[in-house]
Amino acid sequence: MAVNVNDNFGLIQNNYLFVEIARRVEEYQKANPDVELIKMGIGDVTRPLAKTVLKAFHDAVDELGQADTFRGYGPEQGYDFLIEDVIKNDYNTIGVELKNSEVFISDGAKCDTGNFQELFSADNTIAVTDPVYPVYVDSNVMAGRSGKMGDDGFYENIVYLPCTEENDFVPALPEEDVDIIYLCYPNNPTGTTLTKDQLKEWVDYAHEHDALILFDAAYESFIKTENVPHSIFEIEGAKEVAVEFRSYSKVAGFTGTRCAYCVVPEEVYVKDSEGNDVQLNPLWNRRQSTKFNGVSYPVQRAAQAIYTEEGKKEIQENLDYYVENAKVIREGLEKIGLHVYGGVDSPYIWFKTPNDIDSWSFFDILLNDAHVVSTPGAGFGPSGEGYIRLTSFNTYENTVEAMERISKLEF
Ligand SMILES: *Cc1c(COP(=O)(O)O)cnc(C)c1O
Numbered sequence: 273m274a275v276n277v278n279d280n281f282g283l284i285q286n287n288y289l290f291v292e293i294a295r296r297v298e299e300y301q302k303a304n305p306d307v308e309l310i311k312m313g314i315g316d317v318t319r320p321l322a323k324t325v326l327k328a329f330h331d332a333v334d335e336l337g338q339a340d341t342f343r344g345y346g347p348e349q350g351y352d353f354l355i356e357d358v359i360k361n362d363y364n365t366i367g368v369e370l371k372n373s374e375v376f377i378s379d380g381a382k383c384d385t386g387n388f389q390e391l392f393s394a395d396n397t398i399a400v401t402d403p404v405y406p407v408y409v410d411s412n413v414m415a416g417r418s419g420k421m422g423d424d425g426f427y428e429n430i431v432y433l434p435c436t437e438e439n440d441f442v443p444a445l446p447e448e449d450v451d452i453i454y455l456c457y458p459n460n461p462t463g464t465t466l467t468k469d470q471l472k473e474w475v476d477y478a479h480e481h482d483a484l485i486l487f488d489a490a491y492e493s494f495i496k497t498e499n500v501p502h503s504i505f506e507i508e509g510a511k512e513v514a515v516e517f518r519s520y521s522k523v524a525g526f527t528g529t530r531c532a533y534c535v536v537p538e539e540v541y542v543k544d545s546e547g548n549d550v551q552l553n554p555l556w557n558r559r560q561s562t563k564f565n566g567v568s569y570p571v572q573r574a575a576q577a578i579y580t581e582e583g584k585k586e587i588q589e590n591l592d593y594y595v596e597n598a599k600v601i602r603e604g605l606e607k608i609g610l611h612v613y614g615g616v617d618s619p620y621i622w623f624k625t626p627n628d629i630d631s632w633s634f635f636d637i638l639l640n641d642a643h644v645v646s647t648p649g650a651g652f653g654p655s656g657e658g659y660i661r662l663t664s665f666n667t668y669e670n671t672v673e674a675m676e677r678i679s680k681l682e683f
Pocket residue numbers: 315379380381382383405456460488490518519520521522526527531532
């Protein structure tokens with residue numbers, strides 16, 4: 273008797289990125305215990321939950337403690353009170369109409385973007401931007417949609433769309449036929465965005481090639497620039513070819529609380545092996561009903577509180593705080609002559625290392641000489657080589673101090 277493993281897991285190139293960062297930081301800190309490092313590497317929020325959110329959270333917990341207001345299993349798709357507020361506040365305000373059955377509340381956009389590929393057969397070709405949020409790639413490798421990773425850092429059978437200074441971080445449409453395209457805008461890790469016209473090209477491509485776009489809008493709340501779409505459904509024709517993922521993690525500090533949602537329009541159809549049309553929405557509903565039992569009631573009440581007038585105001589204060597930090601970083605790096613991207617409609621700043629120093633070497637320079645922890649761009653894919661990501665999820669004081677330290681570097 274032998275249990276056979278899913279061999280595809282053996283193909284996963286362990287993403288040593290954050291492990292390796294932690295190792296280098298620990299080593300440095302051990303040798304230099306008195307140095308105060310400023311951590312601008314990890315993409316996790318730091319501001320506490322807003323007051324209104326916390327109150328709704330507490331109140332809902334109390335409801336569970338009373339016999340007459342106790343709730344057990346909720347709907348797998350989420351409670352209507354939250355779904356209706358999502359539609360009203362996140363979509364109707366930008367002219368998008370949705371039915372309740374098109375919105376699925378979940379415990380995270382990481383889970384949703386990772387799980388969604390289950391609905392598709394293993395022979396689909398996927399396309400990802402490079403650099404990329406690793407979940408899109410790894411979940412497809414696990415499902416057997418790739419070959420091996422080559423020495424160049426690219427998996428076989430996955431189409432990579434480079435996003436670099438050379439194309440202003442706007443990916444070119446694939447030359448080959450692809451089936452499933454992952455787009456994330458505002459982008460993690462580069463912090464860059466697409467305009468409505470640029471996103472329209474992708475929607476048109478999807479129509480022309482019978483492709484599906486999986487659109488990750490986890491950073492939507494950071495968008496300030498006009499003409500940057502908040503949702504792919506602002507683009508004409510997108511409802512037939514796109515699924516959208518959103519999350520409360522970055523907008524409201526829910527990284528530890530866990531709540532997100534995805535929108536699967538009824539208009540999206542894919543094909544079965546005989547070429548018949550199959551509606552996507554009921555498939556996702558089936559998948560969620562089978563494998564997921566909903567987000568806890570207090571968490572959904574906490575998420576709903578974000579949409580109250582008070583909640584909106586408090587959340588905006590937190591977002592503004594990060595945005596101000598992003599500005600400090602952007603301007604600080606520009607002042608010393610670096611090529612800086614993102615940080616306008618995003619908490620992430622992406623910059624080119626000076627003198628073509630590789631990502632990890634510049635990471636070490638920042639660590640050893642400026643005592644700032646960053647993320648080497650190469651960790652997000654081959655096209656991230658030569659770039660560094662900094663995040664604005666820190667205190668204002670630390671952010672200012674970090675820029676002062678970096679400005680004293682000589683290179
Ligand atoms: C942070 C992040 C998410 C959010 O994930 P959650 O599971 O909702 O916390 C999704 N996509 C990207 C690209 C992210 O950076």
